[in-house]
Amino acid sequence: MEFSARKGTRHNSVTATQIDKPTEQLESVAIRFAGDSGDGMQLTGTKFTDETALAGNDLSTFPDFPAEIRAPAGTMAGVSGFQIHFSSADIHTPADRPDVLIAFNPAALRANVDDVRPGGMVIINTDSFNEKAQKRAGYEGDPLPELRDRYNLVEIPFTTLNRQALVGLDLSSRDIDRCKNFFALGVLCWLYGRPMNATERWLGGKFKGEVLEGNVRTLRAGHAFGETTELFPASFVVPPAKIEPGTYRNITGNQALAWGLIAARVQLDREVFLGAYPITPASDVLHEVSRYRHFGMKTFQAEDEIAAVSSTIGAAFAGHLAVTVSSGPGFVLKQEALGLAVMTELPLVAINVQRAGPSTGSPTKTEQGDLLAVLHGRHSQSPIPVIAASTPGDCFHTALEAFRMAVKYMTPVIVLSDGYIANSSEPWQIPDVDGLEQSTIEFAKPIDVGEFQPYSRDPETLARPWAIPGTPGLEHRIGGLTKQDGSGNVSYEADNHAKMIELRKQKIDGIASSLPPIEINGPDSGELLVIGWGGTKGSITAAVEQARKDGLDVSQVHLRHLNPFPNDLGDVLKSFKKVLLPELSDGHLALLLRAKYLVDIQMLNKIEGQPFKIIELTDAITKLYKA
């Protein structure tokens, strides 16, 4: 093999700078890594992301897993993908179409190649392209000849090269083959001038001995291969982005949610109790939080979602910052208990990381289909505030805000995230901890004489007191039966019933007065408003900015507070001739806005388990604009 000699002789002397080849400057690149579930694509993608972040680009990623369970090796069902988009300019999405695809086997190729921008680069692992594998993937015959015409097809025997790089190591051949993704990572790092220090540091922390040596060696070998092979005539440079000054890190939505809960624990100075039952894609929040017992984060893996939320309400009653997290099917099971939290007016946070349904659906895919369920899924009138996070980093602030709101208004608060932002990552400007508001919770004080009134209210917020067990003089009983105003005793009286319903509604509606004015991206009034919520923010922002570049008078509002709506929302909506609302659902927010404001909102609904492509949005904007 001609490759082996070169690599064999050079792999110890590789550095992070290129010497022999020209570089070409690009504004942005999108790369998709694709392979079998066992090929380590998520890890490869993540490491490339870390290096890219450190190189100062703006970036956005999108991992796209197969179903939760391992599919047979080499089948379409088992393909795992990770896309990263990085740029010297501001970007908002992982890009509609990748410029580069790395396909580790025929199934990965077949599942992804049509997404690649025409003329883009397609890198394949030739070692995995044999007749049997092609058949497994569903190809009839050799797909490569045809692809050579459409794409810049780069054929690299990753498996062979990796084996050669690791000759002499005391590793099983299985362990050796497992390293091949790092060879590919090395190649990519060379191609885009990424440093590899972070990856090597990470490897050093993760592995020891021969395994460490193997991974590092193949990573460097890949880099060297890139530099020397004739397959790549040049390398590329994507200059750092002009980003607001600050300290940044990569973060996924789930990690940010977990850290937001930790921030609540610190900023509100009270221990956190997280009761949860594992479910895709929410489990990682439980995993992440359970690593931080030294912060006073208590996690409880309950026997089911009902126990998860019930324990959470119990913890809230006992005075903890209590939170529960789940995804659609699990969230729905919590609704009865959440009704009790409404009746007993206890503060807690319930997070729903939405996934594609209905029923078990497509658990690893994304959707925004649970908005109506979280708002209206409890029997009777049972209002709960809802806040939706819009980007991975925003999850941090959303979790923190939710807890502040819960405690201030003595109410459960629902946080919506989704599978897309849960697993995607973006560079996140680390907030200045000293600048975060620090507050202390005011529990009801012990009393010596007189009857304690658990349903007395703060005249401004209408919150009732948080009176926790262990406090002398405040002994009282709460429950799900209709409560007497003030005393909280059981009451069956008609007027009181109506009054309590009304009071609870007023309390939640009253939160609107504490919300900031709506931020409008673009002019305050005009031809077309694109309004959205949740994880579609990146795509919508990109599309709106594109449309404005194309000369259209388009503004954008991205709603964060879905219950109550901000007080100025009606006016904002009515300031535009047309309103477009793209949702990854059959139009949940649209229903609410149309009902409340009687505005003829146009819906752009997509329910494919996938986020919006920018082009889908720009097309819809243009069409509606010109209609």
Add this chain to the structure above:
Amino acid sequence: MEFSARKGTRHNSVTATQIDKPTEQLESVAIRFAGDSGDGMQLTGTKFTDETALAGNDLSTFPDFPAEIRAPAGTMAGVSGFQIHFSSADIHTPADRPDVLIAFNPAALRANVDDVRPGGMVIINTDSFNEKAQKRAGYEGDPLPELRDRYNLVEIPFTTLNRQALVGLDLSSRDIDRCKNFFALGVLCWLYGRPMNATERWLGGKFKGEVLEGNVRTLRAGHAFGETTELFPASFVVPPAKIEPGTYRNITGNQALAWGLIAARVQLDREVFLGAYPITPASDVLHEVSRYRHFGMKTFQAEDEIAAVSSTIGAAFAGHLAVTVSSGPGFVLKQEALGLAVMTELPLVAINVQRAGPSTGSPTKTEQGDLLAVLHGRHSQSPIPVIAASTPGDCFHTALEAFRMAVKYMTPVIVLSDGYIANSSEPWQIPDVDGLEQSTIEFAKPIDVGEFQPYSRDPETLARPWAIPGTPGLEHRIGGLTKQDGSGNVSYEADNHAKMIELRKQKIDGIASSLPPIEINGPDSGELLVIGWGGTKGSITAAVEQARKDGLDVSQVHLRHLNPFPNDLGDVLKSFKKVLLPELSDGHLALLLRAKYLVDIQMLNKIEGQPFKIIELTDAITKLYKA
């Protein structure tokens, strides 16, 4: 005692006709029976109702129980009430205010007397009016003097009179005192010229020996007392109503639901499986159905609501007419499983007999608060047809229609009832069984060769085949993961995902084309439309007819199909200048109509655990009309 002698001598010779006293004719009367939970008020009311029905009046009843558990005797919390309204004209409600109140103790008086029409008759059991009992009821001092001014207060020592009537019987004094409600019933029967045959027949079927003798004797004694006492100068006649010819019976909503399920079993010729977990006010459906095993009605009292609905889906898969019944808190627990029924497109009926919430709320009170929850309470897009029953008798037809729809379209169907129609009764014209459509279910046929396609569809209804275990050649697997169109295999493909969501939506929306045109009570267009749904039909009809009598141009539509809406609904709404929508909720249907048709529907929301009073509706109609 002056009473004893008379009764003692006459009680064996009582007949059903009055001889000595004048009679006065009335168009309609509303009577409320009220006493302690143990006083037998529900039974007394029911028996009076039966006699009234047999006397040919139109009637409507409203039982109003205390909380589910026995309260201490003599307290306000323990008061149980039963109101009956009967008339020689068409009536639609149990009346806003009773003309007559029978109060068995001070608490019953205090809880009810203010509802009585000014100048109405208030009959009390003087034996229970002592200082202690008045205190228990919360009266400070003797309430009677003041009441004598406001009402026609009739003071009768029921306990004493009953004891005297039963002297000589070999019954414990406790058993004797238990009969006193029948003394009162006898009095009332005399007062309104009701025969007592049905009651005596019923007693004969229920009791034996001394107990039977005691009840019959006191009933007749009460009747004789009425005839002879000077407390009643005259008796009243409410002539029979002009009612559509036919055979009638009394029926409550829950009984009618149960019978509707039995009718489905007979008319569709397939056994019924009812999986349920007891809950107020839905349990009586389970109780009633479980009495009819000889029809092939199988009931399963599950361990919880989740098992109830899951077993129901299992039974549907296995080819039974499967149904589950619950109330709000229990229904909510079923949502995850109902999502699976949507995904697997299996036919079943899920009944929600709504009660007042939120949370445990006021379980014996009524509300229409679950509409949004049954429609939107499942995660993701998970459409299920919803049919709402509007009167007790209508529950029969609704249950039957729901099953026909479920089987025709292969879909779960939700039926909404509420605590008010569940327990109220009305004279119900017994349907002609021979006139009910008889149909046979078409299950998928055995096949010898070829692949069975469980997700192939009927081109017209879009229903998939119902292929039940036991059929050779149709072996197939279903489940909650996203299905491939046609084959039903698991699929993670984006386009297919969207297609299946769309197909299910089209299937449900397509049901609208099979619905009859909307019936409008009144002109087709005009000034004001009052639209409603569910158990408010009686009150709204009464109010609209009242308003028309008062000269207002008001029409009425009462919606039965809440998903999908009838195709002509938008046109109907837009044919009126104003639309009023009274709901016992914070405006669930209003939200849906406003969103879909962008019509500025005016809401009249009442959430007191009580049905609308006619006057509340006429006031709102007049106000909106003149606005």
Add this chain to the structure above:
Amino acid sequence: MAAEPAVKASRKDWVSDQDVRWCPGCGDYSILANVQRVMPELGVPRENVVFVSGIGCSSRFPYYMNTYGFHTIHGRAPAFATGIKASQPELSVWIVTGDGDGLSIGGNHLLHTIRRNINTQILLFNNKIYGLTKGQYSPTSDLGTKTKSSPQGAIDHPIDPISFALGCGATFVARTIDVDAKHMQQVLKRAHEHKGTAFVEILQNCPVFNDGIWDELQDRKTRAEASLVLEHGQPLVFGGPGKRKGIVFNDGIPSVIDLADEDDPIARGVVVHDEKAPAASYAGVLATLQRPDFPMPVGVLRAVDKATYEDELQKQVDSAIDERGKGDLKELLHSGDTWTI
């Protein structure tokens, strides 16, 4: 008698101002009275006591206790209690549930609370019926029980709460009866002393919907033969003078032998009661003693030590702090790879 007034006085402190809403003659009254009598003797201040319940007649209990109380939703009380204990492990938390609430809809939470050994007392009022919803059969109802929902008789084999709890790994299991005030108070005290989940089945009469189911055990005439009063270290003897009987085990299968009044039961092979038997096996055999073939064991069947969930949770918090120091938010946010622009 002499001490009565003092006890009574302090009992009052535990009585709330709410009207008690059970039917006349309901066994729940006597359970309430006994709990209220025992509480002052436990030495826990009222503010540190929480009663948590589900839904049912029995679950009304918290309203009548002048302590913290949470009347939650049907079947889930143990899960609420778990959250309370995880947050404030030092509270004395009592769970009140019924045979429907605890064993029908709530079976799963009972199972997991018991196996986690959450340090709470679980009082399961067993009236073999759903009282609150007006008399459907329950998971403990006898075969053939006719109720509104089983007009032809119940066909579900009943579950035995004690066997179930033992199958879930219960560390403390006891049985007592509504009418026996002294016995109940003893058992309640023992339950309170136990560190871990103390599961107590309280046999309770529902005069309205299931009257008389426990008569044999209440009736003076039949009581001695129908019940087996357990005492640690004492042989399993019952029946009373002239009808004395004992329980022997043969390869795990229990049987009854007749004893003369003068017999030494131990010499005759009668099993000696051992609450602390290391394996659940012994208590498991005891639990299978059921009417009519055997007397019904009352008292403490099992009381063994095991770590509680909330203690272990707190230990993890403490050891994490020991090892890693108290968490610092700024440090966390800046951990791993960061870059500054």
Add this chain to the structure above:
Amino acid sequence: MAAEPAVKASRKDWVSDQDVRWCPGCGDYSILANVQRVMPELGVPRENVVFVSGIGCSSRFPYYMNTYGFHTIHGRAPAFATGIKASQPELSVWIVTGDGDGLSIGGNHLLHTIRRNINTQILLFNNKIYGLTKGQYSPTSDLGTKTKSSPQGAIDHPIDPISFALGCGATFVARTIDVDAKHMQQVLKRAHEHKGTAFVEILQNCPVFNDGIWDELQDRKTRAEASLVLEHGQPLVFGGPGKRKGIVFNDGIPSVIDLADEDDPIARGVVVHDEKAPAASYAGVLATLQRPDFPMPVGVLRAVDKATYEDELQKQVDSAIDERGKGDLKELLHSGDTWTI
């Protein structure tokens, strides 16, 4: 060996056309193969067989069986199966569940299905982990198990599936292991033969998230000492030649005695296995035999007869028809008081 081809040929009939999606080396493969091998021998036509499962790796099972199959929702499979059996009692219904699906979220349905004695086979694949959701500890995980959700080790005391099932009143309880094809097939046949709920715990290795937990029982070297193979009528002996040991019970508490190879175990007091022991007590004691102090019993622990729910339900239908005649709708609607206008 001679019979192999014939069996293999018919096994294929039970293999569906779906790609099997488990990780390489997963114990589920061998369970699937054994079930597919046993099915042709049971004499039930494919169309009369239904596999019902919840959610989990294990619960993928129905997709691979060429029968009717229902992959339902998490934890509820037994309730779905109940509806199926109530409707068509003659179907052969197999429930496949995992330690998470069956014992965590689904514990309540397992309890009630078992106590009702619904005539189904419940196969619980116990890998002591949540496989599908990528490796959190489960209710059967050992104390201290470190997983993503228990980075400092699990603190919940594990539940023993067999003890739990017995506590619920199970009429048939057995245990087998993924790697022992012959044993598993025997147990599966016995489960099928049993009329009532047949609860089978299948020890299963998850090489990805919990590798090696059952090694002791699989390993040739340790197997004889680590497991106790149950056979009806045979003494509880294990360990193999030279290391022969037996189990004795003392007042319900089991212990191990050493046996010389020539000893008569029964004479030495070793308990003789009796599947049909009338009280659950005997099997309950057996179930407490746990590693490392005891060998793990494999085989059928209990197999006794009791009425099944669906039979009794059908009997009520039949007897109602006998007594009252087949229901007539017109008659029903006109029953009681009616009046004609």
